[in-house]
Amino acid sequence: MTASKDIKLPQQASYSELPEYIEHVNNIVASYDSPVGVLGELVRQVADSIWWVKTYQKDKDHLIVMRMANCLVDRRDFLVGLEKTSLRVFEALFKSWSGEIIEPEDQAYLDSALRSKGYNLASVRAEAVRKTIKELEVIDRLIERQFKNMRLLMQAYESVRFAPQLLKKMSLEITQLEQRVEQSYEDQRREVSRQ
């Protein structure tokens, strides 16, 4: 890695080339009536934060299921092909946990793995969460950060969006103040001339 990033030009850049990412950002921008310029860039950044919340949540689930697979696959038992075994258990667990249809032979394989370690689906998940608690805390902090980013971006969006109105209001206030001052000078002059 080097000192700094290649700076892409905002109007043409997309943070990620993934088609689903581009679609996600376009949908969000469209839901804001497709703003351009500074507002468009702010909305794209909000969309990016939403993207990360979804990604973190998905990968957080994966992390827990991977840890569940680790509880069931003993490294010493499967020195060769450990990764393959882990992935097979992972897939079976993931499908099972998310209520997807699971092949009978995978189900049998999973059941035997659970039985041999003395777990059921809920207890192995509890064990996995217990072992991953520190990592999960970090992920939760990352998710929380995205929500804070969104709030800050929305505040910036509102400020930029209503800046012209605010400017008009401020100019009006200044004009009124000037008129009031002018009026008081006028009153003073009249007072003096009357005396």
Next chain:
Amino acid sequence: MKISVEKLVANRANAQKSTGPLASEGKLRSAKNSAKHGLSVSLASASTASSDSPPVNVHLTPEFHSYAQELINSGYSHDQSHALAEALFSSRQVIEAKHKAYTDRLNEDRLGNISIEAVGEFVREFDHPGSGVTQAERRAVVALLAKQVTKDNNLPGLLYEKFEAHRTLMRYEQRAFNQLRKISQMKK
């Protein structure tokens, strides 16, 4: 293909023979080796990622001027418009760094899944008579490699590496987005 222990040790041994960069150009390049994302560098002085390409000053990009002009037209002062356009680029830089950091480690960068006995066997084979390597030193090398093998084959650990990369960027995120909000407030 994952990297083999043989290759890793040979690479490390060859690296020990290296004299490091001698020419000033090489020294300049290697001075940037430990730099990770450049988010601590101010945008005005930021250069592009590739050392081959010339530095880019964001103030000179057409988009920067277009944003600044748009903000001036909305009623922001000249200075505030420039500061806000710069803050917008800074937050974009953080976002780009996050996308770059959230990638899976390549198999080539991981050691294969081998037993500690196999690692020990290899280290013994690699060592030649008269090298002067003591038993304790050999044990330390084996322990180090075995630790790396475990780390490189721990699937949850590999997934968590991506989160960890983002954790290190969190303070830059916090600073960039706070700055953006703060500068966007119109000053009376």
